[in-house]
Amino acid sequence: MKNWGVLLFSVMLVACATAPVPQRSEALFRDHLFAAPSERISADDVFALSDDMKHYVSAEIAGQLRAKGPQRGLIDALYDKTQLKLEYDAEMTRNASQTFAARAGNCLSLVIMTAAFAKEIGLPVRYQKVLVDDAWSRSGDMYFASSHVNLTLGIGHIGDRVIDYETAPMTIDFLPPEDIRGRRMRVIGEETIVAMYMNNRAVESLAQGHLNNAYWWAREAIERDPRF
Template sequence: MMYRIAIVVSSLLLFSCASTESPIANQPYPALNDERFPSFELFPVESEQEIFYLDEQAQDFVQKALISSNSLTPDLNKLVANIFDYSEMGLLYRNTANSVANTTFHSRAANCLSLSIMTYAMADYAGFEATFYEVDIPEYWTRRDGFSLINGHVNMRIGNRLETNIATTASRSIDVDFDPQMIRRHFPRNKITKQEIVTMFYNNKGADALIENSYTRAYSYFREAALLSPHIQQSWINLGVLYRMVGDYEAAETSYRYALSLDDESLTAWENLSVLYRRTGREQEADEILAKVESRRVSNPFYHFILGEQALDDGRIDEALSHYRKAYKLDKTRHEVLFGLAKVHYELGDVHTAQRYIRKAEQVAPSNQDRERYQSKLSTIVSMIN
């Protein structure tokens, strides 16, 4: 999809039957549209219990991690260190891997939300108190199969339960953040509930389904997210994107307007509304909204980066180069921007400049996986030159 339509996911955005019957969705939420997706109940979502469940093997991992070599009391530092060792040595950080706690443990692929869910489940099983936080990061987009995904980020704090009578060793609390972009830890954060984390999980799974063109499944997840936490506007924005994609423009506008009633400063909701207006021939209104959105985003390097990505997807190479350069001027440390410059120079036939930017991207990449990816790209280019 070549429009700048932002699906909201909770990773950097994306099972089996739920234990409870889906509630009826008439009032007070007119933005829900069960009639459009009459078979949505054939796609039940995971229950909270299923999302945080750990099997015996995962529980055994926790038990072994709890006891340090010189103490017989539960060691919070040891538990967290073992979880990080497990994730760093054998678990692949993948932004698209949205999974329940037990699947994350066994599949060894997850994003920050899935890793946080697994860690919460392990901390809870061990008897510690875990608290989720949503990090207030600037708008940050990624591209996936033609979609622009605007990403959120979560981390957590783990500490001793005040009511417990079990003695523990080491720190009273530890902050845990799996994001390889370390800079995000410097942003303010707000405490959120376990229920809100489940809502984020549903939105991520709904985004997965939407990208796969499984629209009824996507509705099932977005619907459940909206009903579980109706105050979270991301669910209503995502529903609006879904309605627009199936051609229900009236429902899409209702959903965007409902999201804006919760927060009329949401640039994502306004931008999606402008896309809808343009699709329905309301060009002047679309232009007015988009001008206001762009004036607010002009200083965000990732705004220019995602415009470059979209232009490159469309084959507008010179325009892509202009956007990447604007992003680079605002922030010269982002590996994504440097790789964007490498891609566009490669398309222009300037292989040596592409090679130079890939080397720079490799140098500032925050994770081993990114560095290895750039090394592979660099080796491919070198082999072509030679």
């Protein structure tokens, strides 16, 4: 129970943090109470391209990117049902290379993979959190709240502001257009996307009973964006 309390306290601090960003405090963490993680936990892996992804860009879709332009070419290459044939999968949150290998991911995983490709070909990326009510689900004795993110290609980060969906050109979203039409979105930074990924992995580890891993994922989420 002691370890659970530490982990949940850390997660609550993330949710409640507000600007200005607080100075890092080692008192927030209790590393000595947890064993080392059994898997690699590194922000460097989130957007890293695998060799297969690099080959996909440089060889398989290079002509399409030249013919259609980088924005339209990348969107068609990834999300045209006749090409990569990605599937939505909420089973786990994957990083960019895992999503590409599985050809599947949840909305955050697909955003991360798309952003990784966009950055590889020099396209600016902007991330947005869609302002909709959280979706709640239950697994055993645990309840989960899920939010929704998307991204816009060709436009860089413009600060923390709220925008309309209709005013964001080249926005890629994995919900049907009718579900988000008229919604507003808050622009978020890449550090928040990374923290969201780490937080998701913490929750997934916790649900699987891997308490030590959950702590280290949650710790890394706080390190990446204390305001998230």
